[in-house]
Amino acid sequence: MESLYSFNQSAYPFELFSLSHMSMILVTIILLVLLYFLRDRATRKTKTYIKYTLIAALIGGEVFFHGWYLANNRWDIIYNLPLQLSSISIYLCTFMLVTKNYRVFEISFFISMTSALIAIITPELFFGAPHLRFFQFFIVHIAIVLACFYMVWFEGYKATATSVIRAFLVLNFIVGCVFIINHLTGANYMFLSRKPNNATVIDLLGPYPWYILALEAIALSSFILLYLALFKRKTKRGD
Template identity: 50%
Template sequence: MFEALVSANSPYSSFKLFSVSHLVIIVFTIMLIAGFYKWKKPLQPYRDLIRWGLLFALIGSEIYFNVWNIVIGEWSLLYTLPFQLCSICIYLCTFMLLTKNYRLFEIIYFLGLAGATQAILTPELFYDFPHSRYFQFFIAHIAIILSPLYMTWIEGYRIRFNSVIRAFLTLNVIAAAVFLINVRLGANYMFLMRKPNNTSLLDFLGPYPRYLIALEFIAFFLFLLLYFPFYQRNSKNEVM
């Protein structure tokens, strides 16, 4: 039984988009976020416990991912370097939580929430419940989402409109660097060279490289949506 939960040739290696196991994790994520928001004030005394719990989830999931790939003989420069957007966000979230740096927060608020939400809705995942990779994948992405929300709801950090611009420019700088890495290695990190094999949002955005241009507009639109709650708050404060 244990081997089936960790093996690369597991009977649970058939994850299906919007299957029961997928819908359950989506609902669980929504409930977790809603509960986090509702009880943000009662959770204030436990802020350090929450912060270290998120750090444990982020670091632990990344270590497990690499160790698992090494053990099964699948670790590769082409697939397992931390150059996918969510992998990059894991490291940014880790440093943000350790340092409580505002500049990291305003970047990860947009990159983390937009990227990890899309990953949970259309995951590039090939292992279903109860395989260990199923849990590792969703724990990592839920932790990415909760990290900037922790900084917002528990630590009281706020976003300004300039943060939208800085985050968007940072995303493009990261993408440019990763593109060069892809060219050098023949890899496809951040899906800058071709679409992923699984069903994703990119399937609706046209062929390569047209979907990259569409992604620019979608990313900026999502960043504006994520800024909107702070815009409302800032406007209300100005009126008052």
């Protein structure tokens, strides 16, 4: 049992597109489809249950993550500050669900969901199933995606073309702040100092620092495509 929460990566190594990984991708799709079909059928009680389940998954996952590092005497400022996009997204999405803040929704829908989807498909993860870190990773990232769509399908929030611009500007502000922190601490948050250690789509984007510019272009393109696919024909805006 100890190996399920230890830092021994060799016990349960993660394999990209393995059966366990593909299962998590399938779970993401199934939950999204289920959430979509519940959008007009859920009672107020069901809606509240879904909302607080997502909040619990986000907060619980973050608490577990830091507790796991602390329990193994591995917590380090270089690795564990909440400065990865996934960590930032946890706080953004939790605040969004609790307050129903439209500005936070604009940012979260484009920044948080895009980064979470990429992380689900090509995760920087070293522990495979049934290690607890494996399940924590996917639970949190799936919850981020579901939280963003919850705001669209259950709360009726809509993004605008201005939302795309605002989200991209906020993303670059975050990148600038994290870049400075990386320089001061020697960290690699958001992979702004070097590429991830394991195989990801970033490997296809060229050497440092050019892959950062490529990621910027991909981010903006993803934001625009999401807007065109989901909101272009819908003019009603969230409160």
